[in-house]
Amino acid sequence: MKVEELSIQEKIGQMLILGIDSNRITEEVKNMIQVYKIGGFILYKKNFDTYNQMVEIIKQLKELNKVNKIPLFIAIDQEGGRVNRMPKEILNLPSAYLISKKLGTDGVKKSAQIIGKILKQSGYNLNFAPVLDLKRFPDRHAIRR
Numbered sequence: 001m002k003v004e005e006l007s008i009q010e011k012i013g014q015m016l017i018l019g020i021d022s023n024r025i026t027e028e029v030k031n032m033i034q035v036y037k038i039g040g041f042i043l044y045k046k047n048f049d050t051y052n053q054m055v056e057i058i059k060q061l062k063e064l065n066k067v068n069k070i071p072l073f074i075a076i077d078q079e080g081g082r083v084n085r086m087p088k089e090i091l092n093l094p095s096a097y098l099i100s101k102k103l104g105t106d107g108v109k110k111s112a113q114i115i116g117k118i119l120k121q122s123g124y125n126l127n128f129a130p131v132l133d134l135k136r137f138p139d140r141h142a143i144r145r
Helices: 008-013 027-034 051-067 096-122
Strands: 017-019 040-042 073-076
Touching: 027 051, 051 073, 051 096
Parallel strands: 017 040, 040 073
Antiparallel strands: none
16 A cells, blocks of 8 residues: 555544553544544553453454554553553563663563564554663662762
8 A cells, every 4th residue: 555545534544543541442443443544553451451352452453444455553562561561461571671680682682572472463563662761860779878
């Protein structure tokens, strides 16, 4: 699909990735997909309680989008550590910072690959996790007074 082949409404819709306020597909969500042709959705823990519910809502979104020319982005912000959006059944890996302290950059790379594989197998195709994160504060244990 080429951008030139999209209507102005489709082009505008493709610039939007929206959140969902509930744990089910509402008429409003259906209209966003089928009428406004939005680019995608970002999901959070509030949208599901279990892994099966998460996968089901992703399947429903994709099914509703079959009438459109462009696949939906199904997004999440999954970093590991304290930024964990996955259901409880999925092991929450430690933050990249903690992994790097124990396993170095190879450990961080492996962790990112594991997270990516889990997300892909679950139906996600976009993760808003950072590709670069800066340590802004010194370690608490390094502070001497």
